[in-house]
Amino acid sequence: MPENQSNTKKAFLRATQTTPIIDHHAHPLLKHSAINTCPLMSTIIGVHSDTMYGSRTGLAHIRAITHLSALLGCETTWDAVEAAIVRRQGEEYNKWIQRCLSGIDSVLVDDCLGDAEKFEPYNHLDIFTRSPSKRIICIEEVAAKCIDLACVAYSEPTEAFSRAIKNFIGAIEKRLDDPAVAGFKSIICLRTELAISPAINVELLQQVFQRILNDKNLGNLDAPTGFGHAPLNDYFLHILASLIQNDEGGHKKPIQFDTGVGGHDRALTASSPAHLQEFIRTYPDVPIVILHAGYPFTRETGYLAAMYGNVYADMGGVFPLLSRNGQEEVVRHILELTPVSKILWSTDGHYLPETYLLAIDQCTI
Ligand SMILES: [Zn+2]
Numbered sequence: 422m423p424e425n426q427s428n429t430k431k432a433f434l435r436a437t438q439t440t441p442i443i444d445h446h447a448h449p450l451l452k453h454s455a456i457n458t459c460p461l462m463s464t465i466i467g468v469h470s471d472t473m474y475g476s477r478t479g480l481a482h483i484r485a486i487t488h489l490s491a492l493l494g495c496e497t498t499w500d501a502v503e504a505a506i507v508r509r510q511g512e513e514y515n516k517w518i519q520r521c522l523s524g525i526d527s528v529l530v531d532d533c534l535g536d537a538e539k540f541e542p543y544n545h546l547d548i549f550t551r552s553p554s555k556r557i558i559c560i561e562e563v564a565a566k567c568i569d570l571a572c573v574a575y576s577e578p579t580e581a582f583s584r585a586i587k588n589f590i591g592a593i594e595k596r597l598d599d600p601a602v603a604g605f606k607s608i609i610c611l612r613t614e615l616a617i618s619p620a621i622n623v624e625l626l627q628q629v630f631q632r633i634l635n636d637k638n639l640g641n642l643d644a645p646t647g648f649g650h651a652p653l654n655d656y657f658l659h660i661l662a663s664l665i666q667n668d669e670g671g672h673k674k675p676i677q678f679d680t681g682v683g684g685h686d687r688a689l690t691a692s693s694p695a696h697l698q699e700f701i702r703t704y705p706d707v708p709i710v711i712l713h714a715g716y717p718f719t720r721e722t723g724y725l726a727a728m729y730g731n732v733y734a735d736m737g738g739v740f741p742l743l744s745r746n747g748q749e750e751v752v753r754h755i756l757e758l759t760p761v762s763k764i765l766w767s768t769d770g771h772y773l774p775e776t777y778l779l780a781i782d783q784c785t786i
Pocket residue numbers: 446447448531769
C-alpha cells in the first residue's frame with residue numbers, strides 16, 4: 422500500500438477509535454435480578470427466530486464467539502463464553518458493563534420494552550457513560566395508554582375517541598417540551614405496515630374505535646389496545662408528525678422508524694422503508710430516521726436519505742447481526758448515494774451489555 426494511503430487509513434482508524442459515540446438508538450439493560458430471564462445466546466447474537474437460534478454455524482455467530490472468547494480469556498466455544506459471561510455477572514458486574522459500553526459518550530434510549538419491572542430505568546446507563554442518556558418515546562405505547570384511559574372514562578364511542586385523541590395530543594406536547602426526550606420511535610412496521618395511508622377517513626376511524634370500545638366493555642381490558650388496526654395506527658402517526666412539523670421550538674425532534682430486519686413474525690415485503698416515501702414527502706420538516714439500515718433494503722434506505730433532506734440512515738442492528746462481509750456491504754450500499762452527514766450509528770443494545778460491546782467493537786476493529 423502506498424505510504425499516503427497507509428497514513429490515510431491510520432488517520433481514519435484513529436478517528437473511528439477515538440471519536441466519542443452518540444448511540445442514538447438502544448434499549449435499557451435488564452436489572453441484575455432479571456438477567457437470567459433472557460437466553461444469553463439469542464439475546465447476545467441478536468436473533469430470536471427458532472431457525473437462527475438453533476444454528477451455531479452462522480458467520481456472525483462464529484465471529485461473535487471468537488471475539489467474546491478472546492476478550493473473556495476462555496475457549497472459543499459458546500459454552501465457554503456463556504460460562505465466562507455468567508461469572509462476570511456474578512462478580513463486579515458494573516465493571517464489566519463499563520467495559521462493554523466503553524467508547525459511548527451518551528445513549529438515546531428507547532425504553533419501551535414491555536415489563537418495566539425487569540429493566541433498569543433509561544438513565545441507569547448514565548453510570549457508564551460520560552454524558553446523560555435521553556429518552557426515545559415509543560409512539561404506539563403512548564397511544565395505547567391514551568386509548569385505555571379514554572375507554573375507562575367514557576362509554577360512548579364518539580366521546581371516548583375524542584378523549585383518546587386529546588389525551589394523545591397532550592402526551593406528545595408534554596414530551597416535545599421535555600428536554601430529557603430526544604425523539605420518538607414508531608413500531609408500526611411490526612403492528613400493521615409502513616405504507617401509512619395519506620388519507621384520513623374519520624368514519625372508518627370511529628368504526629375501529631367502536632370495536633375497541635366494545636372489546637373493552639366486554640371486559641377484555643388487558644388486551645393490547647388497537648394497534649392491529651391500520652387506520653388508527655396511521656392516524657396517530659399523522660398527529661405526531663403534524664405536531665412536530667408545527668412545533669415552534671428550535672430543534673425538531675425526530676421519529677425513528679423500525680424497518681427491515683425484525684424476526685420471523687414480520688412481513689418482509691411490507692418492511693421496506695420505501696413504503697415510507699409518501700409520509701416522508703408529506704412532512705418535509707420532520708426528521709425521520711430509518712433504523713437498522715432497513716436491512717435487507719439497504720439501497721432503498723440510502724436512496725431515501727440521499728433524496729430527502731429530512732431522512733437519516735441508521736446502521737444499528739446490522740452490528741452484530743450480519744457477517745463482517747455483510748456489514749461492509751451495508752456500509753457500501755448506504756455510501757453509494759448518501760452523504761456521510763446523513764448517516765447515524767447506533768448499537769441497538771438491549772437487555773445485556775454484551776450487545777453493546779459487540780456493536781461497538783465490530784465497528785472499530
Ligand atoms: Zn431497537
